[in-house]
Each structure stands twice: as structure tokens, then as C-alpha cells.
Amino acid sequence: MKMDHRDHILLKHLQADSRISNADLADEAGMSPSACWRRVKALEEAGIIDRYGAVVNPTAAGLTFQAIVHVQLARHSEDELNAFIQAVSTRREVVECYATTGQSDYQMRVLCRDLDAYNAFLETFLFRLSAVASVQTNVVLREIKRNTGIGF
Known part of the structure; x- marks a missing residue:
């Protein structure tokens, strides 16, 4: 169109x-x-409008910890990739996930209640995925720009 x-x-x-x-x-x-x-x-x-929804303020909703998580995989077999993608897709903490070029294979935006909840997410979920070789966390200190729409 x-x-x-x-x-x-x-x-x-x-x-x-x-x-x-x-x-x-x-x-x-x-x-x-x-x-x-x-x-x-x-x-x-035409698929230009993908869906409708509400924009929720994470802090007001009690999700005060936000991080950008860089994930590097140890194995890139089709089965391992599919298992990683399926597992990440089911987690409510992961609000965005992108396959990227560069040093990390995936970049995720993760929201949690607090640091303890994020630590539990790492220990009980992300570190247990067999394809994951390393994880680097960048804690979001403050939001500079957040826009859900694209400009026209």
C-alpha cells in the first residue's frame, strides 16, 4: 500500500x-x-497498523527497575536459537528483544519490580538457558526519550 x-x-x-x-x-x-x-x-x-494499545508508565505500575540486557549466545544451532527465542518470548519481564549485529547477539529491554526481582530473573531464567554464553546489564538511570509511535 x-x-x-x-x-x-x-x-x-x-x-x-x-x-x-x-x-x-x-x-x-x-x-x-x-x-x-x-x-x-x-x-x-495492509499491516501498517499492527495493533492498538495503552501506553503504561512502568514506574507508576510498580516496575522501578529497567535495564538494557546484552546477550551473547554460545551456540547458534537452529534448535538452540528457537529455544532461546521461545523462552524469552514467554517472559513478562522482557518487554523488547532484538536480534542485533555487533558483539551481542540479542538486546533486550527488561522491566522488573526492583533489583532483587531482576536478580531472580537472571538466576532462575536467563542464566539457565543453555544457549546463553554471557549477559551484560546496563541499568537505566533515567529515561531521556520514550516514544511508542513513529514520526511522520
Whole structure:
């Protein structure tokens, strides 16, 4: 799907407030409500809009420990990789995980209640995965920028 200026307007407003009414969204984009609804449906069907959700403040939700975790694997067989990915995908502490180039194979953003909870995550989960060779933790001291949307 080739996007135009109106699509960018729709996405900008939906990213800012996914609960915006179709009528208000149509007004913002200078469209009729029915044309707006069709355009949003087309964006959803094309996979450009992946899903809708709420943005939760981790600290307010009691998750005061945040870290960027760099994981290096010892083994890269298909079975080991699949087991690692499956295991990480099931953990609520891991809010983001990326396969990356460079010294580490994976970068994860991990949220926990506190340092003790993070230590338990390491000892009872991450260190027990057979493919994991090493883990380096960078503790997040303060958030500089957090944006869930992409710019248009």
C-alpha cells in the first residue's frame, strides 16, 4: 500500500490517541467519517497498523527497575536459537528483544519490580538457558526519550 499525506495524518493522530473517535479523526484529516473509516481499515489490512494499545508508565505500575540486557549466545544451532527465542518470548519481564549485529547477539529491554526481582530473573531464567554464553546489564538511570509511535 502506498501511503499519502492523509494516511500520515491518520497515523499520527492514532498513535497519539488510539481512542480518538472516527468523527474526530476524520475532522483532523479533513475527510468524511466514512472515507476515514475506509482508510483506517485499509491501513489495518495492509499491516501498517499492527495493533492498538495503552501506553503504561512502568514506574507508576510498580516496575522501578529497567535495564538494557546484552546477550551473547554460545551456540547458534537452529534448535538452540528457537529455544532461546521461545523462552524469552514467554517472559513478562522482557518487554523488547532484538536480534542485533555487533558483539551481542540479542538486546533486550527488561522491566522488573526492583533489583532483587531482576536478580531472580537472571538466576532462575536467563542464566539457565543453555544457549546463553554471557549477559551484560546496563541499568537505566533515567529515561531521556520514550516514544511508542513513529514520526511522520
